[in-house]
Amino acid sequence: MTLADAATATIYVLSVAAVALGAVIVFGRAARRRREERRARLAAPARKLLLAIAAGDDDPDQIDELVRLPDEVWTAVDANAVALLNKVRGEARAALVVVFERRGAAWRARSELHRPDPVRRARAADLLGILGRRDAVPALCDLLRDADADVRVVAARALGRIGDPEAARPLLESVATRRREVPAHLAAHALAGLGVGAQPALVRGMDSPREGVRAVAAEVLGLIGAVGATGRIEAALRADPSTEVRVRAARTLGRLGTRTAMAPLLDALTADHLPVLRAEAAKALGELGAPAAVDALTAVLGDAEFVVAHEAARALLRLGVKGRAALTSAREGSLGGPRRIRTVAAAHAREALAVAEIDQHRRTLAS
Amino acid sequence: MLADWARELLRLTDYAILAYFVLINSSYLVLIGLAWLEFAHHLRRVPFAGHEETYRSQLTQPVSVLVPAHNESAGIVQSVQAMLALRYPVFEVIVIDDGSTDDTFKRLDEEYDLVEVPRVIPDSVPTRGAVLSVHMPRVRPEPLVVVRKENGGKTDAVNTGINVARYPLVCMVDADSILDPQALLSVAKPFADDPLRVVAAGGVIRVANGCTVLAGRIVDVQMPRQWLPRIQVVEYLRAFLLGRTGWSRVGGLLIISGAFGLFRRDVLLEIGGLDHDTIGEDAELVVRLHKHLRQRRRDYRVVFVAEPVSWSEAPSSLRVLARQRRRWHRGIAEIIGKHHGMIGRPRYGRIGLLSLPYYVVFELIAPVVELAGVVLVPLGLWLGAVNVPFAIRFVLVAYGYALLVNLIALTVEEYSFHRYGRWNDLVAAVLASVVENFGYRQLTAFWRVQGLWSAIRRSKQVWGTMHRQGFSTDASSAGGS
Amino acid sequence: MTAILVADDDMDIRDLVAFKLEQAGFDVTAVDNGLAALTAARLEPPDLVVLDVMMPGMSGIDVCRELRNDRSTSGLPIILLTARAQEGDVEVGFGAGADDYIVKPFSPRELVTRVEAVLARQRA
Numbered sequence: 010m011t012l013a014d015a016a017t018a019t020i021y022v023l024s025v026a027a028v029a030l031g032a033v034i035v036f037g038r039a040a041r042r043r044r045e046e047r048r049a050r051l052a053a054p055a056r057k058l059l060l061a062i063a064a065g066d067d068d069p070d071q072i073d074e075l076v077r078l079p080d081e082v083w084t085a086v087d088a089n090a091v092a093l094l095n096k097v098r099g100e101a102r103a104a105l106v107v108v109f110e111r112r113g114a115a116w117r118a119r120s121e122l123h124r125p126d127p128v129r130r131a132r133a134a135d136l137l138g139i140l141g142r143r144d145a146v147p148a149l150c151d152l153l154r155d156a157d158a159d160v161r162v163v164a165a166r167a168l169g170r171i172g173d174p175e176a177a178r179p180l181l182e183s184v185a186t187r188r189r190e191v192p193a194h195l196a197a198h199a200l201a202g203l204g205v206g207a208q209p210a211l212v213r214g215m216d217s218p219r220e221g222v223r224a225v226a227a228e229v230l231g232l233i234g235a236v237g238a239t240g241r242i243e244a245a246l247r248a249d250p251s252t253e254v255r256v257r258a259a260r261t262l263g264r265l266g267t268r269t270a271m272a273p274l275l276d277a278l279t280a281d282h283l284p285v286l287r288a289e290a291a292k293a294l295g296e297l298g299a300p301a302a303v304d305a306l307t308a309v310l311g312d313a314e315f316v317v318a319h320e321a322a323r324a325l326l327r328l329g330v331k332g333r334a335a336l337t338s339a340r341e342g343s344l345g346g347p348r349r350i351r352t353v354a355a356a357h358a359r360e361a362l363a364v365a366e367i368d369q370h371r372r373t374l375a376s
Numbered sequence: 377m378l379a380d381w382a383r384e385l386l387r388l389t390d391y392a393i394l395a396y397f398v399l400i401n402s403s404y405l406v407l408i409g410l411a412w413l414e415f416a417h418h419l420r421r422v423p424f425a426g427h428e429e430t431y432r433s434q435l436t437q438p439v440s441v442l443v444p445a446h447n448e449s450a451g452i453v454q455s456v457q458a459m460l461a462l463r464y465p466v467f468e469v470i471v472i473d474d475g476s477t478d479d480t481f482k483r484l485d486e487e488y489d490l491v492e493v494p495r496v497i498p499d500s501v502p503t504r505g506a507v508l509s510v511h512m513p514r515v516r517p518e519p520l521v522v523v524r525k526e527n528g529g530k531t532d533a534v535n536t537g538i539n540v541a542r543y544p545l546v547c548m549v550d551a552d553s554i555l556d557p558q559a560l561l562s563v564a565k566p567f568a569d570d571p572l573r574v575v576a577a578g579g580v581i582r583v584a585n586g587c588t589v590l591a592g593r594i595v596d597v598q599m600p601r602q603w604l605p606r607i608q609v610v611e612y613l614r615a616f617l618l619g620r621t622g623w624s625r626v627g628g629l630l631i632i633s634g635a636f637g638l639f640r641r642d643v644l645l646e647i648g649g650l651d652h653d654t655i656g657e658d659a660e661l662v663v664r665l666h667k668h669l670r671q672r673r674r675d676y677r678v679v680f681v682a683e684p685v686s687w688s689e690a691p692s693s694l695r696v697l698a699r700q701r702r703r704w705h706r707g708i709a710e711i712i713g714k715h716h717g718m719i720g721r722p723r724y725g726r727i728g729l730l731s732l733p734y735y736v737v738f739e740l741i742a743p744v745v746e747l748a749g750v751v752l753v754p755l756g757l758w759l760g761a762v763n764v765p766f767a768i769r770f771v772l773v774a775y776g777y778a779l780l781v782n783l784i785a786l787t788v789e790e791y792s793f794h795r796y797g798r799w800n801d802l803v804a805a806v807l808a809s810v811v812e813n814f815g816y817r818q819l820t821a822f823w824r825v826q827g828l829w830s831a832i833r834r835s836k837q838v839w840g841t842m843h844r845q846g847f848s849t850d851a852s853s854a855g856g857s
Numbered sequence: 858m859t860a861i862l863v864a865d866d867d868m869d870i871r872d873l874v875a876f877k878l879e880q881a882g883f884d885v886t887a888v889d890n891g892l893a894a895l896t897a898a899r900l901e902p903p904d905l906v907v908l909d910v911m912m913p914g915m916s917g918i919d920v921c922r923e924l925r926n927d928r929s930t931s932g933l934p935i936i937l938l939t940a941r942a943q944e945g946d947v948e949v950g951f952g953a954g955a956d957d958y959i960v961k962p963f964s965p966r967e968l969v970t971r972v973e974a975v976l977a978r979q980r981a
Contacts, residue, residue, distance in 0.1 A: 020769060023776045030783040034790050034802065041794070056872075063869075064877040065966045088423075093869055095428065099964030128420045135424040162569065163424050192571055194435040201434075232434070315498040359494045367491065367512060371952070374515055432941060461916040465941065517949050557911065590892060 052085035059086055062108060063093045065101040072104060076111045083112065094139050106140055115142050122148050127157035134160065138167025146171060150179035154189050165191045169199030174206030181210060181226060185219035197225050201232040208235045215241050220251040227254055231261025239267045246273045256289045263293025271297060275305050280312075288316040295324025300331040307335045310357055311350030318353060322361035336362055386752065386761035390770070393749045397774040400738050404614065404781045407622030408788060414625045415682060415792040422683075427561045430568060431465055437567060438466035439560060439638070440541030444533035445471055445551040449478040453487045455551055458592025460518050464560040468519040471551075472537045475505065475527025484522055488513040495521070495540070501649030503535045504528045510540070531657045534634075535649040541641060548658065550635040554584055554594055554687040562683045563638045575643045576665060576678045578632030580617050582795070583609045584687035594687050599801040599808075604697065606808040607816050608690040614785040617682065624680035628731040630666070632678070634658025636686035643669075654714065656707020663715050666727045682793075698823045705827030706834075708740055713835055743824035749774065750818055775813040782809035858884040859976065860901075864894035864920065865909035865938065870961075874907060874938075877965040878972065891915025895923055898930050905976055907968075910939040910950070918953045925954035934975045938963065 058075050061068070094105050109115065114136065121133035122145075134152055137145040149171075152164035165183065168176040180200050183191040200207055207229070214226030215238075227245055230238045239262070246258040259277055262270035274297070277290035291309065294302040306325050312318045325332040338344055339358035342351050430436050441459055445452055452471070459469045473481050484490060490511035497507060505528030513520055523540055525533070538546060545567060547560065556562075559579060566574045586600030600606050616633070623629045637658065647661075647668045654660040662678060669676045691697040712719075712735060718728045719736065753770055756762040762770075786805055789795070796802060861883045865871040868889070875885045886903065888894050891912045898906060898920075906924070908917035915923070917937055924930040937955045939946060950958050956975050959968060 017769065020772050020776065023773070023780050026780055027776075027783055030780070030787050031806065034783075034787050037787070037790055038794070038799075038802070060873055060876045063873050063965065064880060065964070066880075089869055093873070096867075096870055096962050097873070097965060098962040099966065101965050102962070131421065131424050158569065159421055159424070162426070166426055166429055192569055194433075194437075194571070195568065198429070198433045198435050228435075315496070315500075319496065356494070356496045360496050363493050364512075367493070367514065371515055371517055371948075374952070428940065457919070461911075461919070463911050515952075517952055590890070595890070 048085045051082050052089070055082050055086045056089060059090055059093065062104045063097055063101050065099070065104070067100060067104050072108055072111075075108045091136065091139060109136075109140055115140055115145075118142075119145060119148065122152065127155070127160050130155065130157070131160045131163040134163045134167045138163075138170040141171050143171055143173050146173045146176055150176055153179055153183040153191060154186060156189065161189065161191050162195055165195050165199045169202030172203055174203050174210070177203055177207035177210035178214075181214045181217070181222050184221045184225050185217075190221075193221060193225050197228050197232070200225065200229040203233075205233055205235065207233065208238065211235065212238050212241055215245060220253060223249065223251065223254045224257050227257035227261055231257075231264035234265065236265050236267060239265055239269060243270055243273045246270075246277060252283055252286055256286050259286065259289040259293045263289075263296035266297055268297070268299065271299055271302060275302060278305055278309060278317075284314040284317055287312075287314065288320040291317060291320035291324050295320070295327040298327055298329070300328050303328050303331045303335050306332075307339065307344065307354075310335075310339050310344070311346065311352070311354035313353075318357045322357040325358075326361050326365050333362075383759060383761045386756045386759065389748075390753055390756045390762050390766075393745055393752065394770050394774065396745050397749070397777065400742060401777040401781050403734070403738055404619070405784065408614075408618045408781070408784055410622035410625045411618040411682075412788050412792075414621050415788065418682060419792060425565065427463075427558065427565075430561055430565070431463060433465065436465050437545050437564070437571075438468075438543035439464060439545045439547050439564060440537075440543040440641070441467060441469045441547045441549060441560075442534055442537035442541065443469060443471045443549055443551050444474055444530050444537065445476065445480055446474045446527070446530070446533070447476045447478045447480060448551040449476070449480045449483055451552055452480050453483050454592045455553075456484065456520065457487075459549070459555065460520060461557065461592075462555060462560045463557045464564070466519075466543075467560065468521060468541075468543065470521045470523060470537050470540050472523045472525065472533040472540075474525060474529070474533040481522065481524060485511075488518065488520060488522075489515055490522055497536075497539050500539050500645045501535045503539065504532050504652065505536070507536060529652070530634075531650040531652050534657075538641065538644055538649050544641050545638055546641045546644060547638045548634050548636070549686065550688065552689060553635050554589060554592060555636070556685045556687075557593065558683075559636070559685060560638075563636070563681050566677070566679045566681060567638070567640070570677065573675055573677045574679060575640050575669065575676045576632055576662060577638045578620065578629070578678075578680050579636040579638075580620075580680075580682055580685050581612060581633050581635050582617075582685055582687050583612055583690045585609075585690055585692060587687065597795045598798065599796060599804040600690075600692075602692050603808065603811060604694070604816075605690045605692050606804055607812045608697075610782055610786065610805055610808050610812065612690075613789050614782060618785050618788060620680045621682050623731065624678075626726065626730070627677070628726040628734075629678050629680050630663060630727065630731040630735060631656075631659035632662050632680070634661075635688055637662075654707065654710050655703055656711055659707060660711045660714070663711055663718075663727075667715060667718055667724065670724050670727065694819070698819075701820050701823040702827035702830065705740075705743070705824035706831040707827075708735065709828050709831035710835070712736055712740055713831065740828070743821035743828070746817065746821035747825055750821075775817075778813060778817075779809055782812070858882070859905070860884045860886070860903040861905050861907065861972065862894060862897055862903040863887045863907045864889070864891065864912065864917065865907075866890060866912045867909065870909065870938070873965060874968065877969060878907075881969045881973075883972075891917065891920045894920050898924060898933065899927065902930055902933060905934045905936065905972060905979075907936045907938060907972070908955075910937055910946075918949060921950075921953040921955050934979050936971060936975060 055078055058071055061071055118133040118136045121129050124130055134149055149164045149168050152160055155161050165180060168180060177200060180196050184193050184196045211226045211230050214222050217223055227242060230242060242258050242261050246255050249255050262274060274290045274294050278287055291306060294306060306321045309317050309321045325336050336358040339354045340362060342355050344351055344354055456471060491514040492509050493512050495510040505526035508524040511522040523536060525536055534548060563577050563579045566577045583605055585605040586598045587594050588596035599609060620629060647664050650657045650661050691700055718724045719732045721728045753767055757767045861878055863871060863874050863885055866889050871887050875887045878885045886897060888897055892915050908920055910917040921935050924933055934956045936957045936959060937950045938959050938961060940961045947958060957971055
């Protein structure tokens with residue numbers, strides 16, 4: 010075959026392909042439109058029922074009707090129903106959950122957790138989380154080690170929604186699983202959703218050999234307000250080998266707000282630590298709100314590290330009259346020390362005080 | 377009478393050009409195929425993407441949105457309003473007024489009642505123009521920061537913004553970009569899913585012409601009425617939506633548009649922010665990012681997210697389009713010139729072995745080949761090097777194949793995002809794909825060659841200057857990396 | 858009959874709120890974007906407005922602010938619906954002039970109670 014023939018053949022192929030594509034586009038669109046219309050048509054009567062239930066009518070007849078809807082019709086409103094579950098709470102939600110359960114959605118989802126297709130596993134996990142099925146917790150914990158990253162994330166999220174403290178340890182460990190880990194802050198968010206019941210597991214997690222686990226445990230103990238664990242957190246701030254963990258510990262101590270935290274935080278402020286830790290310590294001292302920290306914070310107002318000086322200035326705003334006074338003197342340049350430090354301190358102090366003034370102004374207007 | 381060897385040479389050249397067209401269009405097909413796989417993967421997972429949770433979580437990383445603005449008085453207030461209304465838990469919008477000579481600042485001041493704040497700005501990345509003042513809204517609690525500075529160009533404005541930014545993620549947008557409300561949540565998702573590795577994520581740019589814009593948001597998507605923007609719609613679909621998704625899938629995404637990109641601030645600091653001396657500064661940033669991270673053998677990812685959308689007004693006049701294409705191509709040329717050391721080196725992985733060589737062969741010199749085809753094939757015909765049937769077939773294969781690629785792109789768009797709902801939009805898109813081959817391609821090829829030429833001339837100029845100065849100590853690299 | 862304007866781009870929520878309020882005996886107008894809400898409120902001022910915060914076009918906050926700035930609608934009771942209620946968001950909401958604030962996921966029954974409470978406060 011000569012080149013000319015090849016070119017001719019190509020032209021024919023191209024033409025045919027072009028026409029075929031045109032047909033595919035048109036067909037695809039028409040089919041999609043038809044599908045959507047059909048769904049809307051089927052869904053219309055069911056939606057009304059659904060809305061009534063979601064509005065909090067616990068009329069048993071209406072619930073029965075929804076339950077008895079043919080599968081085809083239910084599929085048309087399924088997405089709406091799931092969406093509504095996410096949007097309402099209280100009796101309305103309870104009624105919707107009953108509908109799902111009686112339709113066997115939970116049971117079906119449980120079996121779908123083992124399907125080969127990751128998307129179906131994920132969807133099932135998501136639904137089980139939304140329905141709040143505690144009996145699915147063991148299976149969901151298994152999914153934390155799933156091969157597909159999205160499935161792991163959805164499983165973690167679902168466990169957070171369900172809120173069973175049994176999931177605490179698996180969630181913690183999922184952070185450090187090799188190759189099949191769950192991103193740390195997603196696990197942390199889920200753990201926070203487990204509430205104070207997770208505290209024992211989290212405290213134990215502080216002793217884990219894995220840095221990632223300790224970091225998440227430290228963070229979540231702050232989110233759930235585990236004041237009883239303060240001692241352990243302080244120890245971590247003082248002595249943990251990992252900066253990540255110490256930073257989280259500092260943040261948590263700020264959130265928990267116990268006075269005993271002052272000493273290790275003040276210590277973490279000193280110059281021989283990494284700037285990120287010092288900054289976090291400064292911030293936490295601000296949250297503690299104890300004027301005893303004013304001197305230490307003032308000392309770092311002129312620090313060469315931007316984040317440290319910045320957080321110190323902001324923290325001083327929260328330390329009452331003494332803090333304000335320190336900022337004002339810094340702004341005037343009347344702090345001791347070399348010129349460069351005084352200038353930097355003055356600049357940060359000026360910014361903090363100006364921002365505070367604006368905040369104050371806004372608050373007065375809003376009230 | 378032309379010598380036989382000359383005629384033969386011409387004939388071979390013409391065949392070579394034909395082969396080039398076959399290759400380049402086939403490469404587009406491959407990229408489109410990859411993009412298709414990526415969409416199929418991605419769209420099925422949208423129901424459980426968890427944006428609601430991300431929105432409600434205290435642990436979602438905050439974002440600083442940087443809006444460099446120069447003489448944007450007409451649309452700045454609406455643009456800022458829309459950005460402040462983005463759906464994201466914690467973020468700040470930093471407008472950098474780069475020495476505007478119109479009333480850009482005044483309009484913002486009127487709308488938000490700005491008050492000056494003595495904000496301390498670290499020197500994390502080098503900047504040139506000094507910051508004059510920083511402002512916040514006096515009463516409204518919106519997280520808006522307006523920075524006024526001396527005029528220094530877009531690069532300098534963005535670098536200043538990076539310095540002012542307080543949050544770990546930095547989003548670069550154009551002042552006239554129109555973002556979908558979910559855009560930040562979507563483009564931040566890769567960072568949430570893979571926080572240790574993802575360093576940069578880019579979003580799709582779509583053409584806003586013809587769409588209904590209400591208070592800074594796109595509420596109705598339609599094809600533009602004029603042909604020039606119409607052709608660009610199809611072009612953006614092919615090159616930006618599909619092309620970049622395809623590259624992202626193989627881990628070879630070379631560039632992210634500065635009109636919508638999210639970056640980790642700490643990594644930006646490591647590489648010193650944007651480069652002042654390159655014209656395609658946003659693309660150059662990502663290339664340098666690749667280089668820096670691969671040199672240090674870090675495990676990282678640069679991803680393209682198909683979902684979040686940023687809409688831009690595409691040029692509707694030839695003059696503006698010409699300027700844009702010249703600038704873009706000059707940018708590519710300068711970037712490749714600056715980083716040519718990465719090409720072909722295994723240390724730079726897919727970027728060095730696949731993406732950069734591809735860019736050199738199929739992006740950089742493509743317009744040259746295209747123009748050569750426009751000139752040499754008729755020439756060959758006239759001089760008898762090739763015959764009429766060949767010429768006809770050449771044109772049909774070269775342009776017909778390109779048309780096919782466009783149609784495939786439209787098909788993929790139809791089956792995945794189908795943003796263009798009306799039937800006549802579809803017809804307009806198909807017609808635009810055809811019309812593209814009758815003038816648009818040739819024109820853009822010409823302008824791109826002009827851009828290439830100006831890049832070469834400029835580097836010769838700089839090189840020449842350096843020679844004359846005898847390589848002064850402050851020699852910034854002209855062509856080497 | 859007391860007229861209520863509901864604005865939410867989410868069809869499910871919009872229909873749900875409209876349904877519930879109608880059930881409770883109110884006359885409900887439902888729109889799906891901020892600008893339409895503003896126009897409707899100006900055209901025929903309702904007795905109360907329920908606004909979703911996140912909407913295309915103008916956000917609920919913007920609409921709230923606009924309504925407060927406009928003399929003909931400045932006294933309208935406004936309730937904001939939002940998915941987020943951290944400190945800053947609540948401030949923004951009340952700062953824009955809202956009378957009450959409901960966080961999603963919400964209880965439809967509670968919504969009606971709040972609406973009635975705000976209306977009662979208004980009359981007093």
